[in-house]
Amino acid sequence: MKMKNGRAKRVLLENVSVRYGSVSALNNISLDIQPGELVSLLGPSGCGKTTLLRSIAGFAPLTTGEIFIGEEACTDLPPSKRNLGMVFQDYALFPHMTVARNVAFGLKMRRVPLEERHPAVERVLALLSLDGLEERYPRQLSGGQQQRVALARALVVEPGVLLLDEPLAALDKKLREEMQIELRSLQKRIGITTIFVTHDQEEALTLSDRVAVLEKGRIVQVGTPVEVYENPQSKFSGLFVGKSNFIEGKVISCTEGATVCDVSGIGRVTVKSTAGVGTQAQFLLRPEKVRLSREKPLTLERNCVYGKVEHLVYLGMITEYHLETEQGFQLVATVLNVNQSTQNFEIGESIWATWSPDDFIQVFPMGPNG
Amino acid sequence: MRKGTGTGKGLKRLSCLLGGLVVIGMFIPLLVVFVISFNPGNELIFPPHGFSLRWYSNIFHHASFLSSFHFSIILGVVATAVSLIVGLSGALVLTRRKFRGADIISGLLMSPLVVPQVVIGIGFLSLFSMMHVYHSIPSLLALHIIITLPYTLRVLVANLSRCPVSMEEAAMVLGAGKYRAFVETTLRMIKPGMVASAIFAFVTSFDNFTASQFLIWDRATLPIEIYAYITKENDPTVAAVSSVLILMTVGLVILMERWVGLETVTG
Numbered sequence: 351m352k353m354k355n356g357r358a359k360r361v362l363l364e365n366v367s368v369r370y371g372s373v374s375a376l377n378n379i380s381l382d383i384q385p386g387e388l389v390s391l392l393g394p395s396g397c398g399k400t401t402l403l404r405s406i407a408g409f410a411p412l413t414t415g416e417i418f419i420g421e422e423a424c425t426d427l428p429p430s431k432r433n434l435g436m437v438f439q440d441y442a443l444f445p446h447m448t449v450a451r452n453v454a455f456g457l458k459m460r461r462v463p464l465e466e467r468h469p470a471v472e473r474v475l476a477l478l479s480l481d482g483l484e485e486r487y488p489r490q491l492s493g494g495q496q497q498r499v500a501l502a503r504a505l506v507v508e509p510g511v512l513l514l515d516e517p518l519a520a521l522d523k524k525l526r527e528e529m530q531i532e533l534r535s536l537q538k539r540i541g542i543t544t545i546f547v548t549h550d551q552e553e554a555l556t557l558s559d560r561v562a563v564l565e566k567g568r569i570v571q572v573g574t575p576v577e578v579y580e581n582p583q584s585k586f587s588g589l590f591v592g593k594s595n596f597i598e599g600k601v602i603s604c605t606e607g608a609t610v611c612d613v614s615g616i617g618r619v620t621v622k623s624t625a626g627v628g629t630q631a632q633f634l635l636r637p638e639k640v641r642l643s644r645e646k647p648l649t650l651e652r653n654c655v656y657g658k659v660e661h662l663v664y665l666g667m668i669t670e671y672h673l674e675t676e677q678g679f680q681l682v683a684t685v686l687n688v689n690q691s692t693q694n695f696e697i698g699e700s701i702w703a704t705w706s707p708d709d710f711i712q713v714f715p716m717g718p719n720g
Numbered sequence: 721m722r723k724g725t726g727t728g729k730g731l732k733r734l735s736c737l738l739g740g741l742v743v744i745g746m747f748i749p750l751l752v753v754f755v756i757s758f759n760p761g762n763e764l765i766f767p768p769h770g771f772s773l774r775w776y777s778n779i780f781h782h783a784s785f786l787s788s789f790h791f792s793i794i795l796g797v798v799a800t801a802v803s804l805i806v807g808l809s810g811a812l813v814l815t816r817r818k819f820r821g822a823d824i825i826s827g828l829l830m831s832p833l834v835v836p837q838v839v840i841g842i843g844f845l846s847l848f849s850m851m852h853v854y855h856s857i858p859s860l861l862a863l864h865i866i867i868t869l870p871y872t873l874r875v876l877v878a879n880l881s882r883c884p885v886s887m888e889e890a891a892m893v894l895g896a897g898k899y900r901a902f903v904e905t906t907l908r909m910i911k912p913g914m915v916a917s918a919i920f921a922f923v924t925s926f927d928n929f930t931a932s933q934f935l936i937w938d939r940a941t942l943p944i945e946i947y948a949y950i951t952k953e954n955d956p957t958v959a960a961v962s963s964v965l966i967l968m969t970v971g972l973v974i975l976m977e978r979w980v981g982l983e984t985v986t987g
Binding site for chain 1: 884886887889890891892893894895896897898900901904905908909
């Protein structure tokens with residue numbers, strides 16, 4: 351069922367805006383999705399990610415902008431003419447049809463002859479390990495099976511683009527994690543362009559080639575999972591993807607490409623930024639980049655603070671330490687519990703925390719251009 | 721503990737008894753009518769002194785029974801069809817669109833259930849007199865559409881609220897046009913509700929007496945013909961007609977149960 355390379359379509363969004371009356375649901379969104387790519391739309395509820403997916407499907411008319419699927423401008427095409435596959439959050443299986451008839455529905459609408467429908471349905475059911483369930487009704491299936499049937503129904507018509515609206519949200523955690531891996535390998539095998547809506551940052555990082563982070567109807571960052579996690583460009587992406595410490599500082603000098611900031615108590619930090627002298631800057635530090643020790647570290651290359659353990663959270667694989675630093679800010683650091691003798695710090699103990707200045711990332715309230 | 725169980729048992733027995741009494745109370749009059757219809761004499765006597773089908777054959781000697789039966793059937797079918805279409809459109813708007821005043825509109829459409837039939841009848845009478853319409857067919861049709869609407873609307877709203885819009889959208893993404901998507905998914909799923917509300921609407925129209933009697937000018941419906949007959953004659957023909965109607969209604973209910981199950985009606 352490997353698709354011919356020509357089948358996977360590029361999706362191009364140009365300055366897409368959707369407004370309902372005076373409410374702006376999507377604000378000037380541009381995004382270029384390559385053929386065969388899996389892009390996640392990530393954000394909290396109400397950020398516009400579902401509206402964006404629905405506008406690609408043709409259910410949310412654009413106020414301004416253009417949508418191209420492949421070479422075709424389809425801004426004004428109805429959903430039925432866009433040749434898409436879509437999996438809905440509630441799967442939207444037809445309860446009055448068997449699995450086989452659900453899956454064959456798209457073929458029937460495309461007037462595929464009856465004798466060709468059956469083998470196509472069989473193939474896609476086998477691909478999703480659903481063989482043997484042809485004559486069941488949706489209500490007789492488990493959540494995971496229903497999810498696969500929805501996927502099979504979307505894929506059987508060999509769509510140019512697959513749209514997934516939080517398809518795993520209704521599954522329990524273990525099944526969801528299994529399905530994430532399965533979905534990703536299936537998507538790679540078929541090579542279909544896929545747009546995946548999720549509010550689960552871990553899911554977005556696991557599945558995607560690229561992640562688009564949305565906030566209030568805007569895309570605040572697009573990048574690979576590594577880029578988005580390691581180099582969040584806005585406070586929002588840092589806050590929404592992974593856990594972060596945010597620390598304030600003041601820019602005291604600025605040379606080309608390097609800015610020296612004075613961060614209260616930590617001292618002078620060199621970061622890549624172009625912020626003006628005298629402005630307040632905000633920095634992000636991932637908890638796992640922080641190293642903890644009882645002895646004062648001798649290295650000068652690392653930033654160093656001294657603080658008291660206020661609180662600790664044991665999470666099995668890692669332990670999270672919440673420090674109140676001498677400088678008066680909160681710092682969260684995680685330690686991987688490599689073995690049982692991994693040093694344990696006690697609540698109330700004062701310890702040293704260090705990190706590399708490279709991990710100190712300047713973030714902006716609304717992205718670098720905001 | 722034991723005492724509690726005893727009280728529970730007592731309550732259960734009492735409710736069984738009450739339930740039984742209600743059922744008996746509902747069925748005894750029907751049974752009496754049914755038995756009386758086989759009376760050989762020309763009086764409405766219970767128990768009858770023998771067995772005869774002469775009153776059944778007598779129905780066919782009264783052209784007014786046959787023509788009013790015919791009229792009631794046509795009226796019921798047309799009123800039901802219109803009521804189904806209007807009810808479906810109304811239910812779609814009420815379940816799919818969120819707008820201000822939806823509750824008020826829904827309340828207005830349901831009001832024929834609570835407004836006394838006499839008031840509705842007089843209202844229609846004054847309205848049609850004002851418009852100088854003195855014909856039974858248009859005025860009864862309008863009346864019957866209005867009084868059956870609460871039934872079709874109620875059942876279809878209950879059915880539609882269980883059909884997520886995403887199902888139609890899924891069909892559309894798969895290549896169905898807007899209308900086709902509706903027919904293939906939502907309409908299929910509410911089919912039992914459609915059948916049930918059609919039967920409800922038909923029975924409501926066919927049975928209506930109180931409001932309809934105000935609009936009888938040139939044609940009468942069967943219930944009104946029966947009433948007119950009983951005011952003049954005192955023979956068991958009306959019992960025979962009533963028995964036929966009872967059998968018909970029972971038949972419809974059985975059909976409904978067979979086709980769609982009664983639970984789709986209650987929503």
